[in-house]
Amino acid sequence: MVGPHFCSAEEDDYEDFDDEDEGTPVASDDSEKDVVVLTESNFDEIVNKAKFALVEFYAPWCGHCKALAPEYAKAATALKAYDADIVIAKVDATAETKLGEKYEVRGYPTLKWFVDGEATEYSGGRDEEGIVRWVKKKTGPPATTAETADDIKKLEEDNEVIVVGYFKEFKGDAFEAFLDAARKSEDAAYVQTKKSDAAAAVGIKKEGVALVKNFEGEERVVVPLKGDVSEESVSDLVKGEKLPLIIPFTDKSGEKIFGSGIDY
Secondary structure, eight states, X not given: OOOTTOEESSHHHHTTSSGGXXXXXXXXSGGGTTSEEOOTTTHHHHHHHOSEEEEEEEOTTOHHHHHHHHHXXXXXXXXXXXXXXXXXXXXXXXXXXXXXXXXXXXXXXXXXXXXXXXXXXXXXXXXHHHXXXXXXXXXXXXXXXXXXXXXXXXXXXXXXXXXXXXXXXXXXXXXXXXXXXXXXXXXXXXXXXXXXXXXXXXXXXXXXXXXXXXXXXXXXXXXXXXXXXXXXXXXXXXXXXXXXXXXXXXXXXXHHHHTSOOOO
């Protein structure tokens, strides 16, 4: 579906968009060295052999594709360092039309997630942090384990929003509910710990959950979960607290605003 961060695949819908740049290809330079370029001739060989692959179907004239390109490239580099076997790739769907038709590309950019060659829709963010977090969650455990307060500090440095769950044991209904929320969330990094010192770093003194916001230009804020730990209560906490107080409206931030699930 064509939305606020898509260019339509129909020429009539984009002829007035970014006219001065029409025909200019998405930049391909050293910054994109970790993005694999796919064509009809190498697509199956690369994607089907990979356990995990994220593929962007783009159009060279699309302004949204151009905006995504540097974020996608940075995410590719970060994910290569995380796990070199994860393929981050792109395909010019206007040139490789059979691939665009096969994967039902209706707008640009369209991102597809492949597991053992089987495609599903990508539903993560369109910035480096969002892409990296989504891919890590899809390929690894839903929550990172923190052993020390320094682990928590490092995670705060790397993520604008983290959700910390303190459990004496990694089992039980509350812990499983926390993991269920983590598996479904694309808006925060989830952290589990058994260590009281690590939990104390975010003000948790007994078993429970707290969210930490650390947006640039704003004070660090810790929001404890009130009431019982359930998938719904944890998800609602993130939904209500995942955005900064002030968001300059840009193409990039527009997606976060309108996709937040918050009624304005």
